[in-house]
Amino acid sequence: MGIGDIADGLARQVENLGASVSEALFEPVIRLGVTGLSRAGKTVFITSLVANLMNRGRMPQLHAAATGAIRAAYLRPQPDPTVPRFDFESHLSALTGPEPYWPESTRAVSELRLSFRVQHGGMLGTLRGPQTVHLDIVDYPGEWLLDLGLMDKSYEAWSAEVLGRIEGRPGAADYLALASATDAAAQLDEPVAKRLAEVFAAHLVQSRESGWWDCTPGRFLLPGELAGSPVLTFAPLRRPAEASRSSLWREMERRFESYKSRVIRPFFRDHFARIDRQVVLVDALGAIHSGPRAVEDMRRAMAEILSAFRPGRAGWLSGLLGGRRVERILFAATKADHLHHTQHPRLTAIMEAMLREARDRADFAGARTAAMSIAALRATVEEEVAHGGEILPCVRGTLTDGKRAAFYPGELPEDPAVILSRARAGAERWLDADFAAMTFAPAKLTLKPGEGPPHIRLDKAAEFLIGDRL
16 A cells, blocks of 8 residues: 555545534434345336435335425435436436336446435424435445455455356356366466456356346446456466466456456445445345246345445444444345235245345344335236136236236245255256246326325335434
8 A cells, every 4th residue: 555545545534534523413414325236126216215205195104204204305416526426317207207118227336315304393303493314325236246245355266266156157158168278377468368358258248137146247247437448357267286477367366456456445445335224126036037046146146245244333433433334234125016915025035035144144243134025116006817717916017018918927935945945956947836027117107296106115115224314
């Protein structure tokens, strides 16, 4: 670490100290992180949450909304002008316009500040008067969050781990054949390094599109401005018996370490480490549909993600000094509107079991955790359909091709072990059932004054995440 790094770190500490003192004493700030892996619904979650916090007619389980303590909620400029603003207005227009459609997925870090004017009842509330509370929502790709698990790994350990688990995944055969034919002890040849990185990245993209979750490095999937740079031009290789300083192996190792120091560490320092409330969105239904191996892969990926959190209650002095800890973590299974409400408890139970190890670790460290099934934007209605002498609990909605359809995805097991035991065993498919998935388009909405978009348990999620601070 050079003098410049030390000076930069001290400047950040002083800046954070001033901001923390101001926040703690005058206008409290809640920093809510929203993450999840691809297709979990982060953009829709943030858009619907903000819209429903501004128009609270559908938020009865948010205590401050139900009691009228929230007098007003309005968007304010975010405190950090160097971070892109979450494009709330465009996303809301996409979801609620005459021809609604799903907005684009998260591809970079963004922020949005929603400020509340809160007036509590009773003598103490009257004496204190109205209070301003800021909610800073930080949106970031779950793919990048997976990278935090690389910080404690060497290039050799990461390579061995990746090469040992990717066999059988889409595109993996091509990369494994290329890596096997490559002499890692040979002199660095840049075209060889570039070809390895390209084939490995293609495998990661194919795997993600096929429902696999644990695909690192995450920036290979969402490279942004780093596309084509040396810091993204590396790939896993078997360690040779001997490797000179100018060998391909040593250069790959150097680039892996640069990726950790130049890409992962700044993200952790500038964004992730400052979060004090977190929601982890999980497309559990998508994983179940993809099969047992996808469920186990998702379980491992989420456990790795959550191992990077620093959960626990931050003391008052620690909070002033900027030593935030994640105080509350919500594990939310999204797309609950794809199931009849009678199956929601089963979906929640499966997700709780899937994340049991990580959740227990967070609980033990002092953080409050919860799990629930939600739909940030309800796209279906429920109905019962007669089929083969049975009455099936279905959902009906508009498909992405514009057709209306009733859908019965199959019955989730009452015991989550039926799912997880097959997943842990590495089974190819479920024993006696298949679970289907369908993609619905957003429903056309007619909102009354004071109402946000329809949802399932978004108010309950908000109460858990921020209700105690309003």
